[in-house]
Amino acid sequence: xxxxTTILIGFGLLAVASAASVDPSCMLRDIIKTDERIRLNxxxxxxxxxxxxxxYVLNLFRIPYSNKLQNKDSHRPAVLLQHGLxxxxxxxxxxxxxxxxxxxxxxxxxxxxxxxxxxNIYSRQNSIVSINSPKFWHFDWHxxxxxxxxxxxxYIIEQTGQPKIHYAxxxxxxxVYFVMMSERKEYNDKMxxxxxxxxxxxxxxxxxAVFKVFRPLVGTPGGIYNQVFADMELMPQNRVINRVGxxxxxxxxxxxxxxxxxxxxxxxxxxxxxxxTAMQELIETHPGGASSNQGIHYIQLSDHNAGRxxxxxxxxxxxxxxxxxxxxxxxxxxxxxxxxxxxxxTNDGLCNPKDVDTLVSKAIHLxxxxxxxxxxxxxxxxxxxxxxxxxVNEPVMRNILKHxxxxx
Numbered sequence: 001x002x003x004x005t006t007i008l009i010g011f012g013l014l015a016v017a018s019a020a021s022v023d024p025s026c027m028l029r030d031i032i033k034t035d036e037r038i039r040l041n042x043x044x045x046x047x048x049x050x051x052x053x054x055x056y057v058l059n060l061f062r063i064p065y066s067n068k069l070q071n072k073d074s075h076r077p078a079v080l081l082q083h084g085l086x087x088x089x090x091x092x093x094x095x096x097x098x099x100x101x102x103x104x105x106x107x108x109x110x111x112x113x114x115x116x117x118x119x120n121i122y123s124r125q126n127s128i129v130s131i132n133s134p135k136f137w138h139f140d141w142h143x144x145x146x147x148x149x150x151x152x153x154x155y156i157i158e159q160t161g162q163p164k165i166h167y168a169x170x171x172x173x174x175x176v177y178f179v180m181m182s183e184r185k186e187y188n189d190k191m192x193x194x195x196x197x198x199x200x201x202x203x204x205x206x207x208x209a210v211f212k213v214f215r216p217l218v219g220t221p222g223g224i225y226n227q228v229f230a231d232m233e234l235m236p237q238n239r240v241i242n243r244v245g246x247x248x249x250x251x252x253x254x255x256x257x258x259x260x261x262x263x264x265x266x267x268x269x270x271x272x273x274x275x276x277t278a279m280q281e282l283i284e285t286h287p288g289g290a291s292s293n294q295g296i297h298y299i300q301l302s303d304h305n306a307g308r309x310x311x312x313x314x315x316x317x318x319x320x321x322x323x324x325x326x327x328x329x330x331x332x333x334x335x336x337x338x339x340x341x342x343x344x345x346t347n348d349g350l351c352n353p354k355d356v357d358t359l360v361s362k363a364i365h366l367x368x369x370x371x372x373x374x375x376x377x378x379x380x381x382x383x384x385x386x387x388x389x390x391x392v393n394e395p396v397m398r399n400i401l402k403h404x405x406x407x408x
Contacts, residue, residue, distance in 0.1 A: 033047075054143075065111070077165070078113060080113045080165055083117070085172040087170075091170065104393055119289055119291050120290065137292070145179025146180060165192060174198065189338075192400075194338055194340045199356060204355055209349075214299045215302065218296045221313035230296065231292070309331050310329060339367040342366060346375050
């Protein structure tokens, strides 16, 4: 009953969000943006914009140094943090200065950059097409990995003068890293180290309700629903959802069950570690919007292409036109040779431990495979758990520092 109720709530919120008329010019009004949030917590912040080769204007935020360290004039290694699906740069701040990875890295002496993928609330412009055109939404995480992330990395390198940077991603932020390294393997040479939190590439064993619900609709390529739901905005930032989430995660005890379970549809049950304050802050700017194609691509990997990590499947005829073969090509994970670390958990409904095992077997040059010892740790716990500092962020910091000899 609990699962069914939460799924119904999730669908209700999804319907409201997707059906709502959203004025892009008003999207960021009355919310605390990433750079403002950083300043409110006592850190300097910057907002940068960079345009991809296909016209998308991406907003990167930066914590250039730490006032605690007074290290403005010191060497500060650069690190890029990349969010997951329906998320944005705020996810790296929601735990506050004591627990959130963005602040922890800044206080360890790093130059921290927070990325935003095309289509989310901070990256909703394109110099070629209008956001109201389906052409704007004609992308999925393949383009984010092969275009957006390389564009961000090149910009950071240009701005800092450093030939290599560190990278950390959560969920889809890991998927796009795998895509980039598979498709543009020259970026191995631009990575000091990379850190995959809740690594997502294979979905054969996912237990999340979202797989069961959406497989019949879009799991098989070439179907009518794939065409109906393609190239549209999915789960944009919405005031109704924000208000419901803010109330549920606030001081009203009767609604706290909703706060803990409103993401149940996507990430599964078992949130015993949720920091409600962090969740409340997260929901202020979440969901952050995405293309429906991103979700369709993931669902395909849990159904028709289960056991594969491959490009979008359009059906045999269209695949032949696009790829020159009847099936979509696999991403070659053996191309990943930069020092890359995985951080996964047993109770992850999206990225199951068995699927992480498959990833480990395919990405044969991994530097580390860390499994969170807390058996209750779940997919969103990587960014909102009360114990995420000791369970995840401190291990990440230790591994990053292995690649910074003599630093700090």
